[in-house]
Amino acid sequence: MSADQSLKGRKVVLHDMCLRDGMHAKREQIGVEQMVRVASALDAAGVPLIQVTHGAGLGGNSLQHGFALHSNEDYLRAVCPRMKQAKVSVLLIPGLGTMRELQSAHDCGARSVTIATHCTEADTAPQHIAFARKLGMDTVGFLMMAHLNTPEGLAQQGKQMESYGAQTLYITDSAGYMLPADVRARVAALRAVLDPDTGIGFHGHHNLGMGIANSIAAIEEGASRIDGSVAGLGAGAGNTPLEVFAAVCERMGIETGVDLFRLMDVAEDIIVPMMDHMVRVDRESLTLGFAGVYSTFLLHAKRAAGRYGVPARDILVELGRRKMIGGQEDMIEDTAMTLAKERGLLQGVA
Amino acid sequence: MAKIRCALIGSGNIGTDLIYKLKRSEVLEPVWMVGIDPASEGLARASELGLKTTAAGVDGLLPHVIEDGVQIAFDATSAYVHAENSRKLNALGVMMIDLTPAAIGPLCVPPVNLRAHMDRVEMNVNMISCAGQATIPIVHAVSRIQSVEYAEIIASLSSRSVGPGTRANLDEFTYTTSDAICRVGGARRGKALAIINPADPPMIMRNTIYCLTDEAPDEARITESILAMIREVQSYVPGYRLVNGPVFHERKVSVFMEVAGLGDYLPRYAGNLDIMTAAATRTAEMFAQELLAGRIELKPLETA
Numbered sequence: 001m002s003a004d005q006s007l008k009g010r011k012v013v014l015h016d017m018c019l020r021d022g023m024h025a026k027r028e029q030i031g032v033e034q035m036v037r038v039a040s041a042l043d044a045a046g047v048p049l050i051q052v053t054h055g056a057g058l059g060g061n062s063l064q065h066g067f068a069l070h071s072n073e074d075y076l077r078a079v080c081p082r083m084k085q086a087k088v089s090v091l092l093i094p095g096l097g098t099m100r101e102l103q104s105a106h107d108c109g110a111r112s113v114t115i116a117t118h119c120t121e122a123d124t125a126p127q128h129i130a131f132a133r134k135l136g137m138d139t140v141g142f143l144m145m146a147h148l149n150t151p152e153g154l155a156q157q158g159k160q161m162e163s164y165g166a167q168t169l170y171i172t173d174s175a176g177y178m179l180p181a182d183v184r185a186r187v188a189a190l191r192a193v194l195d196p197d198t199g200i201g202f203h204g205h206h207n208l209g210m211g212i213a214n215s216i217a218a219i220e221e222g223a224s225r226i227d228g229s230v231a232g233l234g235a236g237a238g239n240t241p242l243e244v245f246a247a248v249c250e251r252m253g254i255e256t257g258v259d260l261f262r263l264m265d266v267a268e269d270i271i272v273p274m275m276d277h278m279v280r281v282d283r284e285s286l287t288l289g290f291a292g293v294y295s296t297f298l299l300h301a302k303r304a305a306g307r308y309g310v311p312a313r314d315i316l317v318e319l320g321r322r323k324m325i326g327g328q329e330d331m332i333e334d335t336a337m338t339l340a341k342e343r344g345l346l347q348g349v350a
Numbered sequence: 351m352a353k354i355r356c357a358l359i360g361s362g363n364i365g366t367d368l369i370y371k372l373k374r375s376e377v378l379e380p381v382w383m384v385g386i387d388p389a390s391e392g393l394a395r396a397s398e399l400g401l402k403t404t405a406a407g408v409d410g411l412l413p414h415v416i417e418d419g420v421q422i423a424f425d426a427t428s429a430y431v432h433a434e435n436s437r438k439l440n441a442l443g444v445m446m447i448d449l450t451p452a453a454i455g456p457l458c459v460p461p462v463n464l465r466a467h468m469d470r471v472e473m474n475v476n477m478i479s480c481a482g483q484a485t486i487p488i489v490h491a492v493s494r495i496q497s498v499e500y501a502e503i504i505a506s507l508s509s510r511s512v513g514p515g516t517r518a519n520l521d522e523f524t525y526t527t528s529d530a531i532c533r534v535g536g537a538r539r540g541k542a543l544a545i546i547n548p549a550d551p552p553m554i555m556r557n558t559i560y561c562l563t564d565e566a567p568d569e570a571r572i573t574e575s576i577l578a579m580i581r582e583v584q585s586y587v588p589g590y591r592l593v594n595g596p597v598f599h600e601r602k603v604s605v606f607m608e609v610a611g612l613g614d615y616l617p618r619y620a621g622n623l624d625i626m627t628a629a630a631t632r633t634a635e636m637f638a639q640e641l642l643a644g645r646i647e648l649k650p651l652e653t654a
Contacts, residue, residue: 323549
């Protein structure tokens, strides 16, 4: 499909990640009141879908992924009833979250769920996808670290998730590694095999500054749902900055239904002041995008670097070389220690 | 020397690997393998290795249990069919070693509680999960020194070593392992996380164990206890190895382990397969030694 084809009149659903992926950037320390404030502002700006959970989703509270200030249930019970038009979604990664937690999230008002697996492991999700459908939830299959699988491989994985009941399939650039041609090839391969009624989404990270270009490339090939976060509050260099993306959509005639100026105000007045560090492309987050490393590893690597005296960039590059994937945050400290031993900075006991 | 005759139920990765482990045993002899798919590679392999096979499920085995003197059965099917398999075989006096997450019998981690199960002549013991076998010894090594408020384990498995049964039932894996971290490991609360990594060449199984102790950890005694436990596990899983740690940070104790397999059925990266089948074999051998010495006797279980 040619890049100059007009997208005028195309309808795209925006899905905000500030209160889920953004939890990573906040080390899971967003309070209930702050969550309600952000969600209400997004709701008022017309964002139709808002994700709310621990950064690692349901079941995420752990030593591995950090403990949030409150339980997922507390967040959902506070946010869901206050939404005037927005639907609230949650994230579930099989192996971490379970169906019990999904039931509980549904009881608290969540009506959409993103069920995420690594891009080659779709068959770890059949029971969760089927259960989400049974609950009547809008059910999304989310293929993470999609740069590590071929377009054909992803198409086959997506088809499998569709067969379990997923209604929308995502190409997920967890490492912010992909370039527009990579996205185009993957979305097109998925589009070619899925039923016409099954939707396609794209979730980007801005580690190479490609979040917006990649999202547009996805839409050109048939995606109709785009994840982003206002002011880019998310792991790594953040997600596709949603207000910037909304502005680009408006210029291109893509219909999102959001109020651009209100979204800009949310970014400037609420999200940016919340940031503990400026979420941007810097030396370490650029390393993620360049080396193809899971964006959430960023802050963990910085912590391990401080502790063991090995530069975060070295740790991240080594994690990429060892092909570590989302969920293996324990391997960050392990890798830092192994590097420190090799460099004579640390001694082992065994 | 006489051996105790065994049946293997389930012809997937675990059942097939068990053939090799049992064939090396001085007290166990695998005689039957039970599957449900006549075309399965596991059944063909079993047949080549001299076992009798049936593709008619457990019902295909039942008529032969008495005449072939089967006394111990390993169930590597799924949590959903295990209870029925166990009921049928227990009724014939066959002791069950459950490698599914069903956990209808007591949970067994050999270096922690196998002796106690044998003293009670349990007719069904559950092996929890590969992650449980790889991590609960470490949790116990900490909790026997001082009380553990919370323990969390992360198991990273190579994609090629994880069969369809485990994949389709990850929640059961999580629940059973979390529960065992408390009941066998001795932590008050437990959580288990599983990651399936498709890297090629495949990564060797990794396990990370975090324990939060109630009081500041006694570093020297905990380290000594962990190292002693690792040696004990190494006696039946030679590839069980400490990579990093223990690391002490406030009340948190972190231990980073690796498990390389023996490379019997799947290559060495599949330590998860190995530690499960090795623990099951170890359990069966202990029962077999007692049976052969006449110190315990298996009796048919009457069921309602």
